Every structure is written in C-alpha cells, then in structure tokens.
Amino acid sequence: MASLARVRLLGRRLPLGARGVQTTADTTQLHQAPSDASEPFTLKLHEDSFQTYNCPKPDLEVQVTKSELLEMYQQMTTMRRMEMAADALYKAKMIRGFCHLAIGQEAVSVGMEHGIDKNDRVITGYRCHPFAVLRGGSIKGVIAELLGRKGGMSQGKGGSMHIFTPSFFGGNGIVGAQVPVGAGAAFAQQYKGEKNCTFAMYGDGASNQGQVFEAYNMAKLWNLPTIFVCENNKYGMGTPAERSSSNTAYFTRGDKIPGLQVNGMDIIAAKQAVAYARKWAVDDQNGPLVLEFVTYRYGGHSMSDPGTTYRTREEVQRMRSTQDPIRGLQRYLEEWGVATEQELKAIDKEAKATVDQAVAEAKESPEPPLEDLWKDVYFKGTEPQFLRGREREEGKRFY
Amino acid sequence: MVSRLLLSRFAPALASARRPAAAVPRHAFMGIRRYATADTEQHTMTVREALNLAMEEEMTRDENVFIIGEEVARYNGAYKVTKGLMDKFGEKRVVDTPITEMGFAGIAVGAAFQGLRPICEFMTFNFAMQAIDQIVNSAGKTYYMSGGNVPCPVVFRGPNGAASGVGAQHSQDYAAWYGSVPGLKVVSPWSAEDCKGLLKAAIRDPNPVVFLENEMLYGGHVVGLLASYWQGQVEKEGSDITIVAHSKMVTHSMEAAEELAKEGIKAEVINLRSIRPLDIDTIIKSVKKTNRLMIVEGGFPISSRARQFDYLDAPVERVTGADVPTPYATNLEALAFPDTPLITKVAKRALYRTN
DSSP states (O other): OOOOOOOOOTTOOOOTTOOOOOOOSOOOEEOSOOOSTTSOEEEEOOGGGEEEESSOOOOSEEEEOHHHHHHHHHHHHHHHHHHHHHHHHHHTTSSOSOOOOOTTOHHHHHHHHHHSOTTSEEEOOSOOHHHHHHTTOOHHHHHHHHTTOTTSTTTTSSOTTOOOBTTBOOOOSSTTTHHHHHHHHHHHHHHTTOSOOEEEEEETTGGGOHHHHHHHHHHHHTTOOEEEEEEEOSEETTEEHHHHOSOOOGGGTTTTSOEEEEETTOHHHHHHHHHHHHIIIIISOOOOEEEEEEOOOSSOSSTTOOSOSSSOHHHHHHHHHHSOHHHHHHHHHHHTTSOOHHHHHHHHHHHHHHHHHHHHHHHHSOOOOGGGGGTTSSOTTOOOSEEEOSSTTOEEEOO | OOOOOOOTTOOOOOGGGSOOGGGSOGGGOOOOOOOOOSSSOOOOOOHHHHHHHHHHHHHHHOTTEEEEETTSSTTOOTTSTTTTHHHHHOTTTEEEOOSOHHHHHHHHHHHHHTTOEEEEEOSSTTGGGGGHHIIIIIIIHHHHHTTTSOOOOOEEEEEOSOOSSOOGGGOOOOHHHHHTOBTBEEEOOOSHHHHHHHHHHHHHOSSOEEEEEOGGGTTSOOOOOOOOTTOOEEEEOOSSEEEEEOTHHHHHHHHHHHHHHHTTOOEEEEEOOEEETTOHHHHHHHHHHHOOEEEEOSSOGGGSOOOOOSSOSSOOEEEOOOSSOOOSSHHHHHTTSOOHHHHHHHHHHHTTOOO
C-alpha cells in the first residue's frame, strides 16, 4: 500500500521560503461517502496539492461521482497499457524512429480531459500518444500510426510525433514551437468569440525556449485564453531541471502571468487545476495562466534512452512504488468503497484486452500505397503540375 | 486551380503602354494613381497600392482574413503597404505585434490551424529567419505529416532581396531557401498586376504561401501582363534569347531587352512569378524557340535555380547576386546584384557576340 508520507524528491530545489507541492498520489481525503454511481460526493485535496503565484488557491474541495472516478481509472490504465504495448512493439523493431512514452504521467492527460470541454484545444510536444486518443482519436489509430500503416491517424505519414484530431493540434517535433502555435489557436478562439480556451503544453526542457516567452508576452498583452501547461517531469532528456533552468519554479516564469503549481501524480488535483484554469480563462476572462504539473516519467526520454544514466534506478523504483498515479487512484477507489479490488482487476484485464485488440487491428492495416508519397504535399485539389522524384524519371504528374 | 483572375482595375498593358523605365531612376516613381479616361481602361497603380487593394478586397470578402505583424496597424505599415487598413477594419483585424518574429509567426500558424486566414507580415524576410522554423516546419509540413488532416492557410509576406544601401544583413534574397521546401508555395511577383492577383490568390489558397515582395518595386507603376495563377508570364516576346527572372530582376531584364532591341536582338523575357511550383513548361516552350537561356536572380549563386535544358545552342547563362554578403558602400553594392548593363552584356555573350 502506498504510504501517506510526503516524499521529497532528490535534488528538487524549491523557491526560497515556499514549500513545493507534494507529489504523492493518494493523499486526498473523502468527505462524504458516495452512494450511487452518478451522485456527486465531495473530496478534499491535500493542502500541499497546489502552490500559487499571484492567483487565488483553487478550492481544495472537489465534487466527483463514482462513475467519473471509475472512468478515470479505466482511462489511465488503458493509456498505460497502450504505451507499454508501444514499448514492446518498438523493442520488436516494428516501430521505428522516435517514440516518446508517457508512462507515469497519465494523471495529467486523463485529468486534463476531465477538466475541460471537448471543444477546447490542446497542443503539446512529442510525448503525445495519450492526448491523441483522449481528444477524439483511437488506440488503433495511434498504434497503426506508430507502425507506419495506412490505418494510422496520419495515414502513416507522420509517425509518433505527428498525430492530430480536430481538437488536438499534435504532436509536434520541434521543442517549444508548439507554444506560440497554441497561443495562436487561442487567438483564433478569441477572434471568433468562442467560449473556449487552448492548453499549450511543453516540458521543463522546453520551458527555457525564447519563443515560449514571446508567446507569454503576446498572450498577456492581448488577454488570450491560453493556458500554458508545463509538464515538469524533472528531466529534459538527460538533463535534470536544475541543470537547465536557473529558475525551476516553472509556474512563476510567466512574469505578469499568474501561475499554479499542481501535484501531477494525483488525478483529482490535476482535474481540479485544469477546471480552475479553464474558469480563469473562459468564464472569468482573466487571460492566460501558467500551470505546472509536477510529474514523473518512469521510462527514458524516448525508446533510445534507458533513463538510468542520469538518475538512479532507486529513484525510479521509489516513484513507481510510492507515487504512481494509477495505484494512488486505486487506493482511493478501494478505500472509499467505490470499487473492490476484483472490480478494478477486471478493469485492468479489460484494458489489456482493448489494447491487445487494437494492436492486432493495427497490425492488420497495410503500409500506405506508394502513391501516397505524393499525396497531401499540398491541399487536395491545389497540387502543382508536377512533383519531381529523386531523379528525372521519377515523379508525379498531377495534370 | 488554374484560373483566370479578373483584375477589375487594370487593363492588360500592351506594348505601347509599357514604360521604358531605363532612364528613370527609382525615386521618380511617385505613386500617382491616374484615373480612367472616358474611352479606355488606361489607368495604373503602384505595386504598393496593388498589394493594399488586394488585402482590402480579401478582408472585405472574408472576415476570417486578418493581418498580423510589426507596425502594420497604427504606423500604417513600415513600408506603408497596409496603409489605411486599420482605419477601415479596426485593430481586431489588423494586429500590431511586439518584435518577436518567432512568436507571432507561430501565432499566425496556430490561428490558421484553427481556421482563420492570417496574413503575417515580416518587415523584411531577413527577419523571417528568426521564424523560419515556424514557416518551414509548422506551416509547411503539417498538412503532409497529418495525412491531410490539418491544413494551414497562412500567407507570409514582406520585402525580400536587395533594397538600397541597407547592408548585408538586410539584403538577402530567400527565394531559393523557401523554394526548396515541399509543402510551401512560394511566389515572387513583379508587376502591380502580379501583386494584386497573386496576393488575392495566395490569401484564398488553402496552402501556406510565402509571398516575396521587393521594397524597391513598391513605389513603381510596374505594368505587366495578366497571367493565370501560378504560371510564369512572357512579358516581352522575342526569338533570340530567353531571359528568365523574378521580382526586381524582371525590371532589369526588361530594360536589358530594350537595350538589346536597339542592336537588333530580340530577347524574350519571362517573369517567373512563382518559384514553387516552378512553371517549367513556359520556360521550355520559350527555349525551344530561342535556343538560348539566361537566368537572372538576386540570390547567391549556389542556390540559384539553374536548369539544364536539351534545346540549347549555348550553355545556360546564370546571372545572380555575387557570392558575398551585401556590402554597404554604394560602388561595391552595385557589384553585388545584377543590373541592366550586365544582363545586356551577358545576353550578347550567349549569342557569341563580343560587342
């Protein structure tokens, strides 16, 4: 059973005089026992779930329903299974190139999905697979894309880092570039008078990019409904946050933009933070906000990184056993009588079956036809007369 | 996709209306608009006015079109290309930005992903290098990488290439850089006709378009022929040599053609208009006729778009910017870019003449 002790992570430097958020996944208290599945009941988050910078603290009391909690559990478990399947497929050399897995960070993506509207927009960097599924994609579509098949969400043309849905703008390969693009999506939402916001996400590694600050400035200047979300998993590839950032309190780096640091391992806190941010930007029209989720990835930066040359195995093990978001939620569900251990095991089993089925279907999908090389270079119907191939006898004539 | 654009305020200028610009220095072009006479459609406008009108018309037609860039609104444009548009459309649609190219180019891309139609102005394309990742990677490649799911209907426009006396960091021609990226469309208009028609088409185009203007052409009543959207245009017919150029180099090539005509040489001048896609058919058709080809551009030599053709009597003559960063001193700057006497001389050389 996970302990209730607050675990300070190695080397984590906190701003002078401030306590950082604690990151155990199971410190939320029940206030009112749930009865049936859809009746809301109240939880109370640990007081160290949030740290604020020039904004009021979110309400520690959260309303949830049993069915919502079960859905969260099911989604987190399924997303983890999907990432683990991708891990296995990569090691079997069926996935090539880049593959960045989000194992350990599930509370952020699933928590976000429960705190926002389906017409809000999300954009992130390359650790994007769970977002692609949760924002209207499919597991089969993601796996098929990783396998480079026609049935992939990008028809096999993008790969791991370039998967999109109408409310999710990827999946982006250039570190930091997605942040101004996210501010641009928010610009359009404001321009069109939509009651929505955009979550522009990036990691601790990307947080020092100049264009991030350019986006902060314009978002604040024009009051854009942009939530800048830093997924601080403590490491930018192989570089710990302290070695890359002179100021690791990422939630304070918006300068005039207020910020909120959140325990990213507790899904209830994550959901509450996202709902708070959305209300801030959309309902209260306060302009941008910086959210920092303190989270952790068990795997390396990508499949080419074992993840143990710049941190100890003990640290990874400790995080897995004491701060895991899924185990934390499991503890809540069992303690509060929302589900029994058997029911949760059944959900686990179903998650595995769902993912296995999706992988099997993805494997059935063929490689894209050779013709697809020339497809979608330009918008359908606006192709040029001719696209040259590698030598003068190769090429595609459109008209 | 190949459609005739109606330019309501122009007539396709015929040979007699074309200004012999050789003896007239740039500053003499005053940007005076002449109005239609009773009997013909004989009136012209400057390149600057044509660009302004194109944007005004498209912004009137489609409320999703907006302009974003430095000094575009209250300053009326660093080169006055967006003059009057903020007064007409308001600051929601003509947006002044801080000096943060990478940031606002990214914002333009994100807005385009969301269905708006941004016209992102760079004060010059030299500064667009700060944003080149957003142009090439975010705008240019996303449609392909998303399997056709995410179009990016953005226009990046601004002055490109040589100005006058602005030194190396402010004079580079980026046509070949952007022209090498599949996924982008790249246009380099010359005449006022080109500017109005191509800018309107670029704004309506669902692809990301890099629209390369030239500051030295803004004030000119540059009159050319109407052409279909992405095609090159033969601005002057000839039979002895084909001169292919784009943007300001078309002005010099036309002047050179006048010079050559005095000696009985009939040069055919092709205004490329579109760098990507490149209208190779028009060039080939011309070279089949003349058997001699010259290519004139302001970019550095290694990147210039020279092609080998099979129908030539003489090797391809490439006339480009010199392979040096642009110097400041006037006499040196004159040696950095092609001009009319140079083009005339090289054309003759292609014809094996030494005089």
